[in-house]
Amino acid sequence: DTGVSQNPRHKITKRGQNVTFRCDPISEHNRLYWYRQTLGQGPEFLTYFQNEAQLEKSRLLSDRFSAERPKGSFSTLEIQRTEQGDSAMYLCASSLDEGIQGYAEAFFGQGTRLTVV
Amino acid sequence: AQKVTQAQTEISVVEKEDVTLDCVYETRDTTYYLFWYKQPPSGELVFLIRRNSFDEQNEISGRYSWNFQKSTSSFNFTITASQVVDSAVYFCALRMQTGANNLFFGTGTRLTVIP
Numbered sequence: 001d002t003g004v005s006q007n008p009r010h011k012i013t014k015r016g017q018n019v020t021f022r023c024d025p026i027s028e029h030n031r032l033y034w035y036r037q038t039l040g041q042g043p044e045f046l047t048y049f050q051n052e053a054q055l056e057k058s059r060l061l062s063d064r065f066s067a068e069r070p071k072g073s074f075s076t077l078e079i080q081r082t083e084q085g086d087s088a089m090y091l092c093a094s095s096l097d098e099g100i101q102g103y104a105e106a107f108f109g110q111g112t113r114l115t116v117v
Numbered sequence: 118a119q120k121v122t123q124a125q126t127e128i129s130v131v132e133k134e135d136v137t138l139d140c141v142y143e144t145r146d147t148t149y150y151l152f153w154y155k156q157p158p159s160g161e162l163v164f165l166i167r168r169n170s171f172d173e174q175n176e177i178s179g180r181y182s183w184n185f186q187k188s189t190s191s192f193n194f195t196i197t198a199s200q201v202v203d204s205a206v207y208f209c210a211l212r213m214q215t216g217a218n219n220l221f222f223g224t225g226t227r228l229t230v231i232p
C-alpha cells in the first residue's frame with residue numbers, strides 16, 4: 001500500500017489521558033499536514049511540516065497538542081490531558097513540494113477517530 | 118481571510134435525478150485553487166476535481182460537471198443521473214498559492230440518493 005497510512009484507526013480514551021497518533025506519508029512526500037474534523041464539519045487545518053520542520057501551526061492547536069516529524073518521514077500528533085472537546089477525526093495528508101509547476105496534490109489518509117469519554 | 122460556504126447541509130434526491138451542490142468562496146488572493154472532495158461513510162477524503170483561479174472553463178467528467186464563476190465566487194458541482202453510490206458528504210475547499218498551502222474546507226453537503 002503506497003497511500004497515506006494512519007494508526008490507530010480508532011481510539012477511545014478517558015478524559016485526562018494522553019494519546020498519540022501516527023501518520024506515515026507517501027514515501028517521497030516532503031510535506032505533511034494534520035487536520036481535525038468534528039462531527040458535521042469540514043476538516044480544519046492544524047499544522048504543517050516541510051520535511052522535519054514544523055512551519056505553521058493553527059490557532060486550533062492548543063498547548064496540549066504537539067506534533068513531530070523527527071526524521072522528515074512519519075509524524076506523530078500527541079494530545080495531552082484529553083478533553084471531551086478533542087473528540088474528532090484526525091486526518092493526515094501529504095504532498096510533494098510545489099516546485100516550479102506551482103501546485104502539488106495532497107493525498108489524505110483514512111484518519112484516526114478519537115473518542116474521549 | 119479565506120472562507121468557503123456550502124449553504125446546503127443535506128440534499129436527498131431519487132436515483133437518476135440530477136443534483137447540484139453549491140459552493141461560494143471568499144478570498145483576497147488573486148491566485149488560488151478550488152477543490153471538490155467526496156467523503157463516503159468509510160471516512161477517507163476522495164479527490165474529485167481541482168480548478169485554478171485563472172481557468173474558468175467548465176469541466177465535465179462522466180456524470181460529474183463543475184461550473185466555476187469568478188464573478189460570483191462560486192464553484193458548483195452537478196451530478197447527472199445520480200446513483201445510490203453517489204451518497205456521501207461532499208466538501209468544497211479552497212487553497213492559496215502562498216503560505217502553508219493548506220486547504221480551507223466548507224462544512225459539507227450530505228447527499229442521499231434514494232433508490
